[in-house]
Amino acid sequence: MFGAGTDTTFATIEWVMTELMRHPNAMRRVQEEIREVVGAEAKEEIIGEEKLEEMKYLRAVIMEALRLHPIVPLLIPREASVDTQLQGYHIPKGTRVLVNAWALGRDPKLWDKADEFCPERFLNTSAFDFKGKDFRYLPFGVGRRGCAGIGMAEVTLELVLATLLLHFDWELPDGMRAEELDADEGHGIVIHRKSKLVLVAKPRRH
Numbered sequence: 001m002f003g004a005g006t007d008t009t010f011a012t013i014e015w016v017m018t019e020l021m022r023h024p025n026a027m028r029r030v031q032e033e034i035r036e037v038v039g040a041e042a043k044e045e046i047i048g049e050e051k052l053e054e055m056k057y058l059r060a061v062i063m064e065a066l067r068l069h070p071i072v073p074l075l076i077p078r079e080a081s082v083d084t085q086l087q088g089y090h091i092p093k094g095t096r097v098l099v100n101a102w103a104l105g106r107d108p109k110l111w112d113k114a115d116e117f118c119p120e121r122f123l124n125t126s127a128f129d130f131k132g133k134d135f136r137y138l139p140f141g142v143g144r145r146g147c148a149g150i151g152m153a154e155v156t157l158e159l160v161l162a163t164l165l166l167h168f169d170w171e172l173p174d175g176m177r178a179e180e181l182d183a184d185e186g187h188g189i190v191i192h193r194k195s196k197l198v199l200v201a202k203p204r205r206h
């Protein structure tokens with residue numbers, strides 16, 4: 001529970017920040033949204049959970065980062081409990097089945113501009129959710145062995161990111177340009193960035 005509940009959220013926050021730093025327009029738009037929603041209370045340190053509902057673009061940014069970087073890319077292995085026919089293949093009982101959520105999220109036959117970071121694709125649609133409503137998008141897995149912590153993960157991701165983006169403006173170190181920041185993946189069960197993400201946080205000027 002501790003591993004599943006902490007490392008996952010931390011890795012996802014890094015990926016969201018990586019993509020926002022690589023896409024300054026999305027960064028501008030999400031910060032504007034958060035600052036507008038919080039409004040006059042912006043000097044308050046803590047964002048109320050009830051405000052998150054209004055941060056539609058932030059949610060789309062998180063969904064899009066998880067499409068490109070599902071941090072458990074092969075989900076948790078399954079075992080077929082009965083003999084099964086699937087798309088012409090016979091899968092005998094007892095077969096270990098790995099679901100490639102990474103490939104589903106990047107398949108150009110399933111997604112327009114599959115390799116591009118485009119949060120707008122998740123705006124104004126209820127076709128996708130974190131529970132696996134649509135099999136093209138499975139960052140939290142699906143079914144009875146799907147992620148047990150979706151509710152907590154959603155709130156944690158939104159609160160932490162909204163707070164970081166409300167109170168700080170973010171820059172790359174040493175004059176690095178957005179296109180120079182890599183998105184190389186490390187390896188493991190939970191996929192983090194290969195190299196550390198180093199950013200400069202500047203307290204927001206009110």
Ligand code: HEM
Pocket residue numbers: 001004005006008009012071072075076077138139140141142143144145146147148149150152153157
């Ligand atoms: C961004 C955050 C998170 C992501 C992307 C994530 C993703 C996943 C994925 C892909 C699985 C495997 C699902 C499958 O194979 O169908 C999983 C399982 C699991 N997750 Fe999460 N998770 C996150 C946060 C959390 C949190 C916060 C908790 C608990 C507080 C948690 C608890 C679990 C547990 C217990 C399982 C195993 C469920 C089982 O095998 O029955 N996760 N998670």
